Amino acid sequence: MRQGEISLAGLLALFSIYLMWKATELPIGYISGRGPGGGFWPFWLSLAMLLSCVAIAFNWWRGKTPASRSDEPFMDSFGWLTLLNVGGGVVAFVALISVVSMYGAIALFLLYYLRFLGRHSWPLTLAISILLPIGLFFFFEAVMLISMPQGMAFTQPFFDVMYDIIY
Amino acid sequence: MEILSFLIDGIFLALEPTNLILIVIGVTVGLFIGAMPGLGSVNGVAILLPITFLVPPASAIIFLAAIYYGAMYGGAISSVTLGIPGASTAVATTFDGRPLALQGRASLALVTAALASFVGGTVANIFFTLFAPVLASAALSFGPPEIFALMLLAFATFVGLSGDDVPKTIFSICLGLVLATVGFDTISGAPRLVLFEIDGFLRGIGFIVLAIGVYGIGEMLWTIEQTRGEVTTTNPKMTVKGMASDAKEAVQRGWKGTWIGSFIGFFVGILPAAGATPGSLMSYGVAKMLSRNPEEYGRGSPDGVAAPEAANNSASTGSMLPMLTLGIPGSPTTAILLGGMVIWGLVPGPRLFVDETEFVWGLIGSFYISNIAALVINLAFIPLFIWMLRMPFTILAPLIFVLSIIGGFAASRSMHDLWLIVIFGLAAFFLRKFDYPLAPAVLAIVLGPIAEPTLRQSLLLSSGDPMIFFNRPIAGPITVVAIILILLPALKYLRRKKPVAKG
Numbered sequence: 262m263r264q265g266e267i268s269l270a271g272l273l274a275l276f277s278i279y280l281m282w283k284a285t286e287l288p289i290g291y292i293s294g295r296g297p298g299g300g301f302w303p304f305w306l307s308l309a310m311l312l313s314c315v316a317i318a319f320n321w322w323r324g325k326t327p328a329s330r331s332d333e334p335f336m337d338s339f340g341w342l343t344l345l346n347v348g349g350g351v352v353a354f355v356a357l358i359s360v361v362s363m364y365g366a367i368a369l370f371l372l373y374y375l376r377f378l379g380r381h382s383w384p385l386t387l388a389i390s391i392l393l394p395i396g397l398f399f400f401f402e403a404v405m406l407i408s409m410p411q412g413m414a415f416t417q418p419f420f421d422v423m424y425d426i427i428y
Numbered sequence: 429m430e431i432l433s434f435l436i437d438g439i440f441l442a443l444e445p446t447n448l449i450l451i452v453i454g455v456t457v458g459l460f461i462g463a464m465p466g467l468g469s470v471n472g473v474a475i476l477l478p479i480t481f482l483v484p485p486a487s488a489i490i491f492l493a494a495i496y497y498g499a500m501y502g503g504a505i506s507s508v509t510l511g512i513p514g515a516s517t518a519v520a521t522t523f524d525g526r527p528l529a530l531q532g533r534a535s536l537a538l539v540t541a542a543l544a545s546f547v548g549g550t551v552a553n554i555f556f557t558l559f560a561p562v563l564a565s566a567a568l569s570f571g572p573p574e575i576f577a578l579m580l581l582a583f584a585t586f587v588g589l590s591g592d593d594v595p596k597t598i599f600s601i602c603l604g605l606v607l608a609t610v611g612f613d614t615i616s617g618a619p620r621l622v623l624f625e626i627d628g629f630l631r632g633i634g635f636i637v638l639a640i641g642v643y644g645i646g647e648m649l650w651t652i653e654q655t656r657g658e659v660t661t662t663n664p665k666m667t668v669k670g671m672a673s674d675a676k677e678a679v680q681r682g683w684k685g686t687w688i689g690s691f692i693g694f695f696v697g698i699l700p701a702a703g704a705t706p707g708s709l710m711s712y713g714v715a716k717m718l719s720r721n722p723e724e725y726g727r728g729s730p731d732g733v734a735a736p737e738a739a740n741n742s743a744s745t746g747s748m749l750p751m752l753t754l755g756i757p758g759s760p761t762t763a764i765l766l767g768g769m770v771i772w773g774l775v776p777g778p779r780l781f782v783d784e785t786e787f788v789w790g791l792i793g794s795f796y797i798s799n800i801a802a803l804v805i806n807l808a809f810i811p812l813f814i815w816m817l818r819m820p821f822t823i824l825a826p827l828i829f830v831l832s833i834i835g836g837f838a839a840s841r842s843m844h845d846l847w848l849i850v851i852f853g854l855a856a857f858f859l860r861k862f863d864y865p866l867a868p869a870v871l872a873i874v875l876g877p878i879a880e881p882t883l884r885q886s887l888l889l890s891s892g893d894p895m896i897f898f899n900r901p902i903a904g905p906i907t908v909v910a911i912i913l914i915l916l917p918a919l920k921y922l923r924r925k926k927p928v929a930k931g
Contacts, residue, residue, distance in 0.1 A: 262862075265861075265862065266862050269858065269859075269862055273599065280606055280621070283621050283622075283623065284620075284621065286620070287613060287616070287618055287620055291887070291892045295888070296615075296884050296885070296887055296888030296892075297883075297884045297887055297888075297892075298616075299613030299615065299616045299618055299620055300620070301884070302605075302609060302880045302883065302884070303606050303609040303620070303621055306602045306605050306606045306609075307602070307606055309598065309602045310599055310602045310603060310606070313595045313596070313598045313599035313602065314595075314599065316594075316595035316598075317593075317595045317596060317599070320593070320595065326593060326862075326863065327863070328862050328863065335861070336653070336861075339656065340653050343652055343653050343656075344649065344653060344857070347648075347649060347652055347825075348649055348853075348854060348857070350829075351645060351829055351833075351850060351853070352850055354829070354833060355833060355843075355846050355847060355849075355850050358833075358843070358846070359843065363834060363837065367830050367833075367834065370826065370829070370830065371826055371830065374822075374825070374826035374829075375822070375823065375826060378822065379820070379822030379823065379826070380822075381822065381823070389823070393827075393830070397830075397834060401834070401838060405838065407838045407841075409834070409837060409838075410837070410843065
């Protein structure tokens with residue numbers, strides 16, 4: 262944890278410097294007759310972020326935070342596996358939206374999570390994975406009039422059938 | 429007496445069968461839209477605006493105001509049950525609402541939120557009825573320096589009153605404020621902070637993208653990792669008797685927060701640029717500051733739920749005031765309501781109270797009726813929301829992920845923003861592991877677009893002299909209080925250190 266806290270503070274300090282540099286693309290000082298330039302606010306705030314990182318590092322050096330006094334690993338193998346399974350599942354879910362549509366991706370994600378991570382029975386898994394996307398389709402497309410991504414062309418027959426029901 | 433007779437006429441108008449049905453439908457629809465992460469009152473009002481052309485203007489605005497009311501009550505539901513604030517106004521509700529839910533006291537949190545919302549709405553209605561035109565002109569004396577001072581005060585409450593690590597809190601606030609500047613400079617119109625030259629950033633980063641990333645993805649990953657997937661909400665139970673005792677406890681332990689929220693919320697709500705979010709945050713901060721047990725805040729204090737909930741309802745009514753009396757909308761939702769009024773042929777402004785008496789008082793009457801309807805409908809649906817919490821976590825967790833992603837897309841309609849939600853979620857997970865408070869970042873991204881222009885306009889007014897925040901009668905005291913709050917942790921540190929140095 263100790264190593265992790267200072268590494269994260271270092272990364273955030275680098276990000277703050279990047280933001281300061283990006284902010285200088287617009288004037289960061291006071292322009293006579295026009296007030297502070299467009300970069301003024303983000304530049305000084307990014308500097309405050311950088312100074313906060315320095316203060317975080319100082320507290321780490323003095324051992325003031327729980328993480329800076331901890332010799333435990335940042336995460337054990339179970340933690341990394343959980344992050345990979347759940348976080349990876351969410352990343353795959355969003356990646357699949359452009360391929361199998363929002364509703365298709367929801368169905369696949371629910372199938373994966375309920376069956377393989379939650380170890381629920383097939384009937385329950387299938388019932389939720391099929392009925393929830395259909396319910397969401399009617400809520401968003403028919404009631405809220407919000408169109409969700411429809412993925413690649415092969416999903417079109419499904420949408421044709423569903424839109425026939427609405428209209 | 430004249431006001432009372434106008435009000436009674438207005439209430440009777442709101443109680444006409446058509447209007448009453450519209451109120452019940454509007455509140456129920458608003459409640460569910462508000463409870464959905466990513467959707468808020470603005471979505472409900474915008475989507476249902478065309479429907480209102482089928483009824484007379486007075487009924488139309490009564491319907492839209494009922495949706496607005498319902499959504500304000502609904503915002504607390506996702507904050508408590510899912511831990512995701514459905515709207516920026518409900519961010520502060522998660523601070524104590526979520527811990528209560530995790531202790532198996534979700535019912536207490538929801539009942540407290542409902543009762544506090546009701547009192548907040550009622551107090552605001554009374555103020556609105558009695559002082560509408562006077563308060564509207566007083567609110568106009570708030571110029572850019574005063575509004576910026578208020579924003580500073582909102583951030584200062586976080587730094588001064590949070591028990592968190594101060595440098596990490598400041599980092600979080602600044603990060604939220606910088607993320608709010610991504611897109612275009614609103615004053616010069618030039619592209620600004622287009623990160624890594626990705627065009628998607630030209631659209632800016634919305635509050636909802638960060639909020640869903642932090643709460644819907646990051647917080648969920650953190651919970652699953654910390655509890656090894658075995659989350660227990662200590663079996664929430666729901667009975668009529670239990671709800672009655674929760675109501676009693678809510679009154680006993682939440683009354684102080686309710687009154688603080690009701691008053692602060694209304695006065696912040698009527699300011700043209702402020703609105704319900706800073707109102708709810710400030711109420712939370714003040715309630716904590718005045719509490720005998722401030723250490724209970726953040727761990728499941730009913731006062732901590734009551735203060736922001738009373739404030740956001742009170743502020744929503746308050747924000748109608750500058751819209752009706754001056755034609756200045758205080759929030760995106762009131763901006764749409766204003767648009768509707770213009771389409772119906774009404775001219776908002778000081779003359780509205782004289783020229784369209786029936787319309788105005790019908791609307792004010794409907795506030796009272798909507799408030800009662802929202803309380804009853806909300807309490808009736810609490811068992812349904814509690815039932816959701818009794819689901820096994822391995823079912824609830826994927827549902828929260830799905831609602832976060834689909835709600836995130838519904839709010840932004842952009843795949844770029846969906847990827848940002850995922851990135852923010854993963855980043856929030858790592859930041860949370862090292863005790864970085866993330867609520868300040870979420871609130872900062874909401875308040876940033878108000879804070880920056882008011883700061884720049886103020887400095888332009890004073891030719892760059894920052895003393896403008898100190899030498900004006902309203903801005904000065906607010907700025908001084910904000911600075912004292914910011915310095916509070918340092919003062920506490922020095923006071924703690926003194927006896928040690930002597931010893």
